[in-house]
Amino acid sequence: EAQVTQNPRYLITVTGKKLTVTCSQNMNHEYMSWYRQDPGLGLRQIYYSMNVEVTDKGDVPEGYKVSRKEKRNFPLILESPSPNQTSLYFCASSLKHPSYNEQFFGPGTRLTVL
């Protein structure tokens, strides 16, 4: 089944404890992206990747890192999480840039930073 998977789905952690949220797609998509969703703010793009080893900042990259060593994986790294990073995170992928192709979203990861 074609899908975008994220793990974990739910995570409660403490300030400063490094964490990684994994994202994987099995559709051989070139474009992958991370978003955070906050009440009243909609979805905001954190980072995106046009292809392997090519990443770029979205609108809210501060406090996050990403890597794209393989086509299928695009992990989101929080080196030192803070409470303002408590949010619902979505990973997404599309064959090429989403201007040209439908973007498929993962199920979301709800992160709470205490």
Next chain:
Amino acid sequence: AQKVTQAQTEISVVEKEDVTLDCVYETRDTTYYLFWYKQPPSGELVFLIRRNSFDEQNEISGRYSWNFQKSTSSFNFTITASQVVDSAVYFCARTGANSKLTFGKGITLSVRP
């Protein structure tokens, strides 16, 4: 940043009513793309439509229709004869030359039986 504005935050209608969700965007690009996504209560995001800036034709898909007007920088979404299953948060989004995908804040639509 080139914003996407969804001025309506919450809309409540009774089943079978028609409802229009507004979307206004800012852009300095000649070529850009506009989107609508649906987020039902289960939380997943579902793609509804993509429209490029050169195609101002309105589109209809079943009970859904979209009205794209470059003159007013708007890309409005109408649901005809709404149903309870249409209850969701709806996001409008745009992308342009900088490759970033910018979403509006979303409109929560509640359709009551």
